[in-house]
Structure formats: C-alpha cells, structure tokens
Amino acid sequence: MSILIDETSRVLVQGITGREGGFHTQRCLDYGTNVVAGVTPGKGGSIALEKIPVFNTVMQAVRETEATVSLVFVPRAFAADAILEAADAGIPLIVCVTEGIPVLDTMNIMRYLEGKPTRLIGPNCPGIISPKAQCKIGLMPGPIHTAGKVGVVSRSGTLAFE
Secondary structure, eight states, rough: OOOOOOOOOOEEEETTTTTHHHHHHHHHHHOOOOOOEEEETOOOOOOTTTTTTESSHHHHHHHOOOOOOEEEEHHHHHHHHHHHHHHHTSEEEEEEEEOOOOOHHHHHHHHTTTTOOOOEEEESOOOOEETTTTTTEEEGGGGGOOOSSSSOOOOHHHHHHH
16 A cells, blocks of 8 residues: 555655665665665765766756655754755655754754645654555665555554564
8 A cells, every 4th residue: 555655756865875875775776666866965966876866956856857755864964954955846755764853953844844745754764665666765674564455654663663
C-alpha cells in the first residue's frame, strides 16, 4: 500500500556526496528508488555514485530534474536550512533523517511550513518505504518490508523495524 510515495516519485538527496548520504542513497538505488539528483553546495556539476547529477541548490535540481521528494542527509547544523531550501524550491515531500536538530530549529521549521504545500517527515526518522512500488527513501533496510494492504506509520525507527 503506497501512502506518500510510489514508482513515480522523483527523489533528490541533499547531502549525497557525504559518507552517510552516499551510502544510503546507494541502498535506495539498489532497492529501485528513482533518485534523479543530488544537492551539495559547491559540488554542482559533479556526478555522485557514477550516475546521479549533483547540483549546488535544490532550486537548480528541481528545475533540471522535476524532483518531487527530498531526502535530507546533512549534518544537524545545516539540516534546518536544507529543509527550508527544499520547501522554497516547491518540493511537496521532504524526508529528513538527520537527528539531533535543536528543538527551537524544528519549531521554526514547522511554523515556516504552515500553509505551504510541503509535507515534512521527520526530522530524526528512518524514512519511508513502499515495497510494491520499490521506492525507499531513507535508511531502513528494504528486505524486512513486504507489500500488502496495510500501511504502517511509526514515530520510532526501531519499533517500525519490529
């Protein structure tokens, strides 16, 4: 049961050139996710994981690739700005796995997103997955999920895995 993502989701990864971002993006690609772009300021014009174009800004990536989902894999100090940048670029769904974002920053993000057509999953979440659509956005292990008639939503990555 696809809830927020499906086989038509076009994913960009903010922080794709970092160690964690690159590692988990490769796992998403292996699962079948349509990753169309990466964003790392200062590394625009390069290629990540041998096939993903990297852009300097989310706006550039959206304009060039028509991305519809952003996966935020940036350090906590930059995560709030990354979320706001994705919202300003018109991304309708943002998945932020970054943990340890200060509560005040998260409150400001939520206030900023009020009334905007952007949905934020996270921060500090394992991501979202749709097994039938072969779309995984985040860091949960793909093989433990199966397609079915029920969608599961959990605030805890560990409990969701259980």
